[in-house]
Amino acid sequence: MTGNANLDFVFHPKSVAVVGVSPSKGYDAMAETYVRALIECKFNGPIYPINPKGGELKGLKVYPNVKDVPDSLDYVISCIPAAAVPQLIKDCAAKGVKTVQFFTSGFSESGTEEGRRLEAEVCELARQGGIRLIGPNCMGVYCPKVGLSFAPDYPTESGPVSFMCQSGGNAIYFTRYAAQRGVRFSKLISFGNAADINENELMEYLTADPETRIIAAYVEGFKDGRRFSQAVRSAAAEKPVIVMKGGRTEAGARVVASHTGAMAGSAKIWDGLMRQAGVIPVATLEELGDILVTFIYLPVPQGRRLGVIDVGGGAAVLSTDVYVSAGLDLPLLPQELRQKLMGFLTTDAGLSVNNPIDLAAQYYNTLSAYYVMKAVADYDGVDILAFHLHLGINPPFPSFPKEFAIAVLDNAIRVHNETGKPMVVVIDQITTVESWETAMACQQKCQQASIPVYFSVRSTARALDRFVSYHEKRRD
Incomplete structure (x- = not known):
């Protein structure tokens, strides 16, 4: 090394x-x-x-x-x-x-x-x-390979992500949150005041580290802005770098000064630096989790054309606006394919085989839904298949029963396994404790199948756009 x-x-x-x-x-x-x-x-x-x-x-x-x-x-x-x-x-x-x-x-x-x-x-x-x-004022190192940790419940298996985090509390929470999302770490370090080892040296180290495939960072200030600029630019040339900056507002900068003693710096300068360096910026830790699961689980698609499998006309309308506003394409399916999809369905009541495909009640007909998804996945005019699993849309059930949700989801997983088409799953409308438990069970099945899961259409759209944009720039 x-x-x-x-x-x-x-x-x-x-x-x-x-x-x-x-x-x-x-x-x-x-x-x-x-x-x-x-x-x-x-x-x-x-x-x-x-x-x-x-x-x-x-x-x-x-x-x-x-x-x-x-x-x-x-x-x-x-x-x-x-x-x-x-x-x-x-x-x-x-x-x-x-x-x-x-x-x-x-x-x-x-x-x-x-x-x-x-x-x-x-x-x-x-x-x-x-x-x-x-440090001082930090949690230290989590490195599963050697069993070094600052919390007893962290996973013992390693993964491709390394996370450098200036905040101890954010490091504690995000390690648990990311683990629940299916993210595993090679290395994580909470470095607090950065009196000695700081963000510059860590970025340089992780760039050269063969056990780190993706670098994530939460930083509040810089010991040497010029050196960090060079370090992050070099890192982004080698591997994906996702960075969250704390203290972007004037009020936030005041909190930074009392948190780690760092100088937060100008948000405009920071934004320009990140754009020039090819870094993927995120605004929240949850958004960081979305980006990481995308890079870990989603194969690189050929483009940004999305095929959406949904249930409910209103949900389909809203998701279309969100996806298109984020810069993704939802191409109209050709007439021949639409006729083929209709042939799989036992009724046309309340449904639409445009894109998004609103299957209405046929969504719950597992055999029909499978054939529809398989046909869309086989279509070359779609680069990514998005399957929406709404847990609060069915009138008889305050929460869609777990066994039903898993049966519906199994269709999507089967299609993914058979076709290899890049696929994402959106699990939303989580309104009860039971629906949360169902969401976690469904997410686990998707992780086992290497399918990224998100908990809103907006977070899905944002993650997909940044993931596709990253690879478009790499190809240019």
Whole structure:
């Protein structure tokens, strides 16, 4: 591997210590949560809890100091008060620690002179001791390959996405949200104040990392805007880069300053930079999830012509407006194909075989619906097939029963498996707890079939347009 390969040790430590544990505290306290996460995510090396009083935590010996750990120590997680951190850095330097990650806050993000002074002191001590710092004020690293994690419920299997996130809270939530959407990570890092390791070095590292196929980022500010511009441009030339910028408004920028101590920068400058670099911008974490599932699960289509299978005239009208407004095409199907589709149906009452295809009651006739979808998928004039699964449109049921929804969805999955046509599934109208459970069951079936799922037509349209646009630009 070329580039900044020296950050490999940050993501692949061979041993970890958690400083600040207390055997008397509950297992949901933060230091204890780190220990639990390492155990349950199967960290592949020794784990050393640290507390001056010693003792035992969940079967692990608690050592009084990092210097008391009997073997070599690569990575230290700090959960102690900020005032105690300088001495911790000195102890880590004496032990030969390579990386210290600070859950600890109370540094430059506090906005105080003392916080800034303390952060500068810690950085200088780390530099003298040959230690790299993550944070302060962050959650640290999630790397399933080695079992490094900051939450115990994260998936243990790796995936193609790496996510660099300046916010700890956003990192916690998005890892769980993305996992539910079928996204798996190669690496994820919450880097907080970025006092040492920052967005520039991380972008350069992930660009060269062969285990990262897609780079996602949430950033609030920049240590070196020119270097980041060069880094993100180089990254986007190699692989998809999706970026969310926090603090785009004046009010948001004020919150950024108190959150991570970063300078947010101009939204106009940022937008221009991202366009020139070929980066895919997103405005919300949910939108980031939409883009990621698209890149992971959807084959690259030949174009932007969409064939839509729907139920309900009003739903078809609304979806048409949304798709076309997003820049997608819904071509009128040729007369010969429309006649063929009508031949599969037992009645023409209330339906339309234009595009979108509104199957009305025939939507629930699984055999007829299958033949219609198969014929549309086989038609070369459509590049992507979109199947809409509405869970709140059927009058007898407050929520479309799970077994019925799965039976209808199985038709779409069968067509996808038989034809290989790029397909997306929209599951919407989720109005009850039961409909949410049905949506999750249907999404899981789609993930197993490598079909991306979205929860609104608008999010589908936006993701498809950006995905197709990305590949159109790559072909030019």
